[in-house]
Amino acid sequence: MAGKVLLIEDEANIAEAIRFLLTRDGCQVEVIGDGQLALQRLRGDLPDLVILDLMLPGASGLDILATLRAEPRGRAVPVLMLTAKGQERDRDAAERAGVSAFMAKPFANADMRAKVRELMGQG
């Protein structure tokens, strides 16, 4: 599995776990821990997949998703949303904003990796 993954997650330990797992699967993982920085980053070249935390400092995951989907070139980018809240309301909001997949924390590593693979079209 090759591809560029942009991981937007403010919890350093969680980011480390995901980075470790996906790198081992062959992805290029770039980690950003702040919403504002993530928005800046997304103005540049787009990754093959965005993994997005819902609760972020600077700008919320939903904001970032909406900004991404507002651009024509950003519409095709698959986005996997992670959330520790796991509430229906958040899931609905994310789906309306155009999320590709949704995953609650904590997750099983295998599930997460399968989802990433699926989203990157290598399922």
Added chain:
Amino acid sequence: MPFDILVLSCFVYVIFLFAIAFFGERRAELGGMGFLRSPTVYTLSLSIYCTAWTFYGAVGYGARSGIEFMTIYLGPTLVFVGWWWVLRKLVHIGRQQRVTSIADLISSRYGKSNGLGVLVTLIAVVAATPYIALQLQSVTLSFAVFASDQPVGWATPIRASTALWVAGGLALFTILFGTRRLDAKEQHHGIVIAIAVEAVVKLVALVAVGSFVVWGLAGGPGAVIDRIEAVNLPGWQLQPGRWVGLIALSAAAVICLPRMFQVLVVENIDERHLARASWAFPLYLFAMCLFILPIAMVGLERMPADTNPDMMVLTLPLAHGQGALAMLAFLGGFSSATSMVIVETVALATMLSNHVVMPLWLRLRPEATQSADLRGGILLARRLSIIGVLGLGLGYYRVSGGSAALAAMGLIAFAGMAQVLPALLGGIFWRGASRVGAILGLITGFATWAWTLFLPSFGQDAVIPAQVFAHGPFGLSWLRPEALFGTAAMDPLIHSIFWSLTLNAAAFFAGSILSFPDPVERIQGAAFVNAFDAEAQGGRLGWTHGQAEPEALLNLAQRILGEEALTFFEAEARAQGKEGYLPDMTPAFLTELERRLAGSLGAATAHAMISQLFGRATVTVEDLMAVASEAAQIAEYSARLEANQTELTRTARQLREVNEKLTQLSVQKDAFLSQISHELRTPMTSIRAFSEILTEGDLPAPQVADYGRIIHEEAKRLTRLLDDLLDLSVLENGAVQLNLGLAHLGELLDRAAAVASQTRPDRAFRIERDVTVEEIYLRTDADRLVQVFINLISNARKYCEADPALLRIAIRHRAGRVTVDFIDNGRGISKENQALIFEKFARLTDQTKAGGAGLGLAICREIMANLGGTVAYLPGQRGAAFRVTLPLRLERSAA
């Protein structure tokens, strides 16, 4: 001039009057009052003061006593010019209270006492009967004057029955126009317009005769004046005592005479008309008396010595061949007589039927209020009264034989009616005037008048034996009719006026002072005396709820008021906001109904009738107390309603606030659970992910150690979070176990600073303290307080952006309380966030940096509440500042 032409023109004139009266009635019914409402008509109608006595008698008076006759005109002139405010008040009260007669006014004023109404009616009838007889006599005499030169036989029977014919015709006229309808206002537009026309006729007639005498016979005004001055008859001497007495008497009469009261007050349709009358009426009187003395003087000169001076107005033109002029004079006299009789009869009939006939009838047949057509009954009573009054006048004329001089009869009537004056004036100007006083005064005055003037007027031995005249009754010489208390030297008329009015007023005054007015009297007294104060009308008379059904009342009212009743009931019901036509029997409604009924029945009768319906005879003190307390209750009730209203508003507001709080709490609870979920899931995610990685087992050793450490770290974080949550829960529930003891503030701060110094991130951080003020021993839970201090210090350490960061701890000790301020040199906390920071999970910045779960300040707040103190943000400092306030000694509360 042929007598039958006279009779014919008399008939034509009468028919003319009928036509005018009919026309006036029609106009009034059709609503086109127009000139009927004019103040001129009102003024002219007042001229019924000038009766046949004035027309014929004044000349006779002038012939006998010279200029003294003027007093009869000066009295009214003084009243209208100088006392118009008395008249104004009288008219105002009359209209306001819907007074139907002078008897009604007095009865109404003194507590709606029908006894007083009867008394005044009695006096009026006794005083007026000779007066009516006088008018009949004058008409008869004037016919006789014309008939005397007619030797034809058929004139004689007519002459004998003239008075009867005239009385019959007047009765017909009065019944036709006086009882046509029975409305709330006892007003007769037809009669008023007819007497206004008659007023013009008599003025024109007298002026015409006067002009003929002055210019035709005497040779101009200058000659007349010279001759008048030359006259030296004994009767023509001025007698100051008589002048004062007569002026006062005629002044009283113009207010008190029933017919004057009728036109002045009852028939008044606009109070402003009085303004015109106050100057125009005296002018009319002046014109009337202008030629009287010349006629009298020329008559005395030219006519045979045995001529009746009372008839000179007729005999002078006749003697000089002026038949047409004599005819006009005759019509003038006829007008004077008829207009007076008509109005007097209407006024007396109203009194008689309202105060005597109706109350008697109601007493004899109490069921009448419930059954028969009351309207018909009242009209019948009114008509019978008219016939009765005229019958009395006719009877008096027949009995007395018309012998007395006209002027004497007029003055006797004046003096009799003047007895009403003290009660009348006292009633409208003195609140202290009472019914007992009025009754005493009226009886005393009336008795004195009858004894000293009325009865003697029939002549010695006619009623009072000559012996009594000479020596008094039972030999009591001080009771001699014409020398009361030994005042023998006085003129009999003045003697009577003086004593009757003096005793009357004294009795009235004494009776009023010594008696205690009942509540209705007091209310009525206030309403009359303060007639111009609108607010006095508010609680004129109250009624409590009685037994009468609204329908019964409507029935009753319809019988008296006709269609007006239903309209009135409907309007009242609508005003009360009720459907249909039956209003609630509120005191206000009953008062208004009574007032309307009073317009047809008189106040006392209306009062008696409603009282009967409500099953009681009079309004008692209890009733008034009930009304008063009812009013008070209503006031209290509405005050309570108002209070309830405010209370309800307050409760509603409180409920709304509570509801908002609950909603807020519910939202907060959801948010809290969501927060806890997030706070628990986050470390759990790391732990699970890394433990799975480690389980796979193909990792290099350093990485295993790294990931193991992460797992450990996150596990500790999880534990801390759970501890905090438990801590907060215990603190919030007040179930916390405090460990009280003496603690040194400085030491506590040392401990807190030491723990906080291990807080990440490790950075340059300095704490500035003044150890000298830290020498304070507190009785508190040291560990809990240290927990608060740690929180505040480590927050500063975590969040203060300044480099190097500096935290100043300032301590103040005052009045048993200690404040510990923690002030850093950072940017501080924005105003909106100051309100949030003590909430749970209200972390303002990046949570990785904070390292806590965001419960720290919430826990601090709970701890301080448990320690009897507070922790609050301290605004106005440069950096972030928190103030901890706590008591020096915390006493263990019930635990």
